[in-house]
Structures are given as structure tokens and as C-alpha cells.
Amino acid sequence: MRIFDPHIHMTSRTTDDYEAMYTAGVRALVEPSFWLGQPRTSPASFFDYFDALLGWEPFRAAQYGIAHHCTIALNPKEANDPRCTPVLDALPRYLVKDSVVAVGEIGYDSMTPAEDTALAAQLQMAADHGLPALVHTPHRDKLAGLHRTVDVIRESNLPTERVLLDHLNETTVKHAADSGCWLGFSIYPDTKMDEDRMVTILRTHGTEKVLVNSAADWGRSDPLKTRKVGDAMLAAGFSEDDVDQVLWRNPVAFYGLSGRLQLDIPEPEGLHEGNSILRGGE
Amino acid sequence: MTQTAPWTRKDVEARLADDMARAWLGEALAEAARAAQAPPTPPSPYTSHTWELRFAAAGRQCGQDNADAVRTLLLTQARAGLDTLTRLYRQGSAAERRAVLRALPSLVEGPHAVHLLDDALRTNDTRLVSAAVGPYAAAHLDAHAWRHAVLKCLFTGVPLDHVADLDRRARGDGELARMLTDYAAERTAAGRDIPRDLHRVLTLTGEKPQRPQEL
Numbered sequence A: 001m002r003i004f005d006p007h008i009h010m011t012s013r014t015t016d017d018y019e020a021m022y023t024a025g026v027r028a029l030v031e032p033s034f035w036l037g038q039p040r041t042s043p044a045s046f047f048d049y050f051d052a053l054l055g056w057e058p059f060r061a062a063q064y065g066i067a068h069h070c071t072i073a074l075n076p077k078e079a080n081d082p083r084c085t086p087v088l089d090a091l092p093r094y095l096v097k098d099s100v101v102a103v104g105e106i107g108y109d110s111m112t113p114a115e116d117t118a119l120a121a122q123l124q125m126a127a128d129h130g131l132p133a134l135v136h137t138p139h140r141d142k143l144a145g146l147h148r149t150v151d152v153i154r155e156s157n158l159p160t161e162r163v164l165l166d167h168l169n170e171t172t173v174k175h176a177a178d179s180g181c182w183l184g185f186s187i188y189p190d191t192k193m194d195e196d197r198m199v200t201i202l203r204t205h206g207t208e209k210v211l212v213n214s215a216a217d218w219g220r221s222d223p224l225k226t227r228k229v230g231d232a233m234l235a236a237g238f239s240e241d242d243v244d245q246v247l248w249r250n251p252v253a254f255y256g257l258s259g260r261l262q263l264d265i266p267e268p269e270g271l272h273e274g275n276s277i278l279r280g281g282e
Numbered sequence B: 001m002t003q004t005a006p007w008t009r010k011d012v013e014a015r016l017a018d019d020m021a022r023a024w025l026g027e028a029l030a031e032a033a034r035a036a037q038a039p040p041t042p043p044s045p046y047t048s049h050t051w052e053l054r055f056a057a058a059g060r061q062c063g064q065d066n067a068d069a070v071r072t073l074l075l076t077q078a079r080a081g082l083d084t085l086t087r088l089y090r091q092g093s094a095a096e097r098r099a100v101l102r103a104l105p106s107l108v109e110g111p112h113a114v115h116l117l118d119d120a121l122r123t124n125d126t127r128l129v130s131a132a133v134g135p136y137a138a139a140h141l142d143a144h145a146w147r148h149a150v151l152k153c154l155f156t157g158v159p160l161d162h163v164a165d166l167d168r169r170a171r172g173d174g175e176l177a178r179m180l181t182d183y184a185a186e187r188t189a190a191g192r193d194i195p196r197d198l199h200r201v202l203t204l205t206g207e208k209p210q211r212p213q214e215l
């Protein structure tokens, strides 16, 4: 089973996770820039974080045979802090980088005017840079948040077929699908969404334009949830081809809209004499 | 492979996959050449000259395997000065930083860009460490920093073939020999084998190991 996790925050994960993910079949991932748990107070903190997503984290991933790409944005939560909003002015120089495959994650947190401004501005940046956008739906007041999100996307210059709506569930999948956007589902170890409910959604909705992710980060989460969905799909009678479409071809098609996916990472050689292995040093 | 000599335009064109990539490179080099002629206009902190956008996009336009060569060529063509190199390094992805490091020998005379090597050698990213120990390091790193760079290569598994001018700089370096011997003793004490490269560079120093029984 080849797996592309389209939404996972590896900065918060260990090398054990990388190893387990590789063993489970993960060969590619996208790490969206997001909130780090501790609020930041200056743009420079964001820049160091973005640089890590373009430097150190892809290096770590490559050591475990996993292709790492990222999405860059000012997240909605911190868009509310005027100390952080100058990040928006600096985004263009990040959005031209080779491994940036979307603007994201953007969207709403508390649905404030500052979030309106940041969302609209960043959808425009995606359009300007030929990038798709990863738009999450809020955890609180989700259905209303989704409606407002779709309205803002429709008013933007970015076509809905270049937008991935994430963190969907049973209550939001219908409206999201009607919008023409790609559909992302984050599978958590708690009640938000689990693999069996995901299988049920796939049964009613089908596999087209559906992406499944672990959204694993510093909170309670599981980087192997993508694999668990694949296993649950097979157990429920889906074919290997269905699983491949959801766990590999759909994320490749969506992020491929950027024209920047590079999926040819060599297999890891194993640790060399206990040192970190050399990768891409030639 | 250690790339020491700068790439020529012909080399790079021959390596590109198709005419589209070659046309893209042609335009990019023309923009870089125009920038070299123009009076220097410092870009705002948030926007870039057009050839610098090409510098960032080289991987996806020319293929990751050619990105170092294309980027280095662009830097040379634009005759990037120390300020530009420093800015592109600081604002670059790891791949872009590597290209800046590789371009230093042909663009910077004197030790003014050593701060970029220092930065790269502080990382644990072997792609950066490897690019930092080229001819510019051989010419300008002071003895202390150079010895630590050699040791860092041994620690992180960067082959010492990547270290430019290894023979000349190692020769007669008793302090390096001491550091290598101590490192070997530490490995032996931990029951680990000694990297083959360590023996090689120790021989190059021409110094006798202080504790030959441990080697």
C-alpha cells in the first residue's frame, strides 16, 4: 500500500514516527504550516519555522525515504494578532520555493474580520502564484464556518477545483462536495472522525476527489491513521485500486496542481555506523 | 562526487531534459546578465529581482538533479556580490543555500563570506555541510573552524572526499591528529568501529597517533 499523507505536522513528530510511517507505506507527505501550540509574537518566528519546513524537515524525511513538501501561510488563529500579520507581506518570497505545493493552511478559526482579511488575501496569493490552497474548516461552529468559507472562495480568483477543504465530517461533506472543492478528512484518535466513519462516508460519497490525512501534530494524534483507513477500506470490501486512489492518486493529483511535486526519493540505506546517513550530499 | 570546478553553461544545457528547460535557462541567464549590468538596486525585504525568482524555481524547471548547477550558473552570471549572496542564503531553502555555498569560490575573493560557511557548518544537514567544505573553505576557514569541519564530516557521515584540499590542509596538523585520535578512542571505548575516512586523514596529517594501540 503506497500512502501520501496530505496533511501532517512532522515538526512535532519523532524519528520513530518517520520509521513507523515508512514501514506502514508512507512515501510522501505534505506538512502545512500552522499554529505551534504556543502563540508566536513576531514575524521572525514564522520565518524560522518556514525555513525549517524548507530545510531541516525535508532532510529528516528523506533520511526515512519519505518525500516532504509543505504549504505556507499565516494561519487563521495567529492572523488575529497584529504582531503577526506582517507575515502576509513576506509570504510571496516563500510561495516561489520549489517544495511549496500550496498556500495553507488557511481558513477560519473564530470567524473574525482579521481572519476574513487574511483568508481573502491568501486566496489571491494562491491565484497569483499558480498554487492550490489548503483551507481547513473550523473546529467550532463547523457548518456555519464551512458555508462562510465556501462563499469567500467563490468570491476569490481561485477556482474551487484548486481548493482542498479539510477536516470535513458527516455534517459538512455534502455542502463541501457541492462546492466543487476537493474533500479532506482528518482521522483522529478521538471522536472528531475515525476510520470506520470514514469508510461509511466513502461508501455513500465515493472515492473521487477525497483525501484522507492524519493531521498528526503535537496534540493527541496518530501518524498511522492513513494506513488504518486503508486497512479499514479493504476490510469493508473496497478494492486495492480504490485505496490507492484515496491514499495516493488523489493527493498526487491535488498537490500536483502546483506543478512542483517531486516524488522520487531514494530508499533509505539504514543508519550508517550510527551516524545520520548521508542523503543528497553529492 | 565533489563538484569543485564551476559548471559551464554548455555542461548544464547538455544535462537538461528538454528544449523547454533549455529555453527557460536561456531566459533566466539573460535576466541574470542584465542584472549584472544594471546599477545595484537593493530589493525590498519582501520582493526579489526576476532572476532571483528563477533562482528559486530552478528545481522544478530544470529538475532537482540539475538545480545546483543551474543556480550556481545564475549566481555567476548575475555576478552576485556579497550582499546578494548573503541575502539569498538567508532567505533560501536548503537547496538554494547549497548553491550559494558552491558559488562562493568563483564570486568572493577573500574571507568575507566565511559567515555563510559558519552557518552551514552549524547545521546537521549533510547537504549543507558537504557544500560548505569546498574550495572556499579550504582557502579561508581558519585552522580551528576547519578542523571542526573535518570532524563534523566524520560525525555526520559526509565523505572526506568532499573536503577540498584535504591533503594540503591536513599535512603537519598535529592538533587535527590529536582530535582524530581522541575521537577514535571515544569510538573504540563505545565498542563502535572507526570510520575508514578517519584513518585516511590521520595518515595525511603525517603525525603519529598518540595511542596507536587504539587504532
Ligand SMILES: [Zn+2]
Pocket (backbone or CB within 6 Å): A007, A009, A032, A034, A105, A215
Ligand atoms: Zn493541521
